[in-house]
């Protein structure tokens with residue numbers, strides 16, 4: 546019996562596979578088309594597998610339904626953790642159909658095959674973008690809040706959630722956990738894995754690159770929001786804590802019903818606080834520009850995460866902005882060393 550992890554050559558999926566290798570005895574199948582993920586990440590994961598037998602990698606696109614079905618025929622997949630997706634909000638506005646095809650249509654096809662081949666547990670990587678603009682600024686966002694995405698990325702994920710829920714209604718052996726991530730950041734505490742997007746648009750990796758002189762400066766998108774220091778507030782969750790809840794989800798579904806959970810810490814930091822934290826951990830005072838607001842950025846997005854803490858008895862281990870920035874910095878340093886070797 547194997548667990549299939551789609552998109553595991555990418556940022557979050559790779560951290561999950563590392564924890565699966567280190568904390569379980571499970572055999573793992575990775576499907577990734579390497580469009581945004583990296584072969585060197587798969588190689589890093591293979592090196593962590595001391596048995597050299599627990600990890601199987603298929604370079605394949607989920608859109609190739611026949612090839613995907615062949616993988617199910619060749620193996621005995623009973624659990625799926627599904628990350629493979631396009632995940633850039635701005636890109637989704639310009640290429641909506643690509644997002645609906647790659648995220649929604651491919652998820653429909655994967656769920657269809659999963660049900661056909663008797664998969665029992667499906668863990669889905671969704672996003673806080675399904676909530677859209679919070680109705681009341683500053684209110685913690687709970688799973689009960691209205692889902693009203695404001696971009697095709699959020700819509701494509703919300704539609705996928707619906708597909709999974711509907712499939713589970715009529716297939717009693719098919720259970721799911723849907724995770725809605727807030728701002729995922731940081732890197733593997735051992736320094737082996739980390740974030741690597743091209744182009745990079747996320748705040749923490751951009752600030753870290755600035756601290757390492759890979760960029761001249763960082764620009765704050767707006768300083769006149771109605772927050773304590775005028776800059777946007779986000780709930781940053783360490784990628785290792787996020788990876789851990791995916792492993793927990795597989796155990797949880799043994800004795801519990803399908804469910805939806807927010808993934809965050811329930812506490813927000815401003816853009817200025819993030820920049821100050823990176824300055825502190827890097828001990829480097831880099832240039833900061835004040836820019837205009839970015840379109841579609843709500844001022845405050847913070848999770849109400851009581852449900853996951855209560856139902857899964859989840860206790861975050863890396864709940865510290867400084868640790869998030871420190872691990873992100875270490876990864877960026879190591880990664881550039883590797884590239885220059």
Ligand code: UDP
Pocket residue numbers: 728746747748749751763764765766767777778779816839842
């Ligand atoms: N941000 C910024 N400068 C940048 C990138 C991001 O000020 O170069 C801000 C952005 O406006 C938002 C926060 O940092 O308030 C987090 O943005 P990110 O793109 O990392 O994640 P998002 O919250 O958009 O998913």
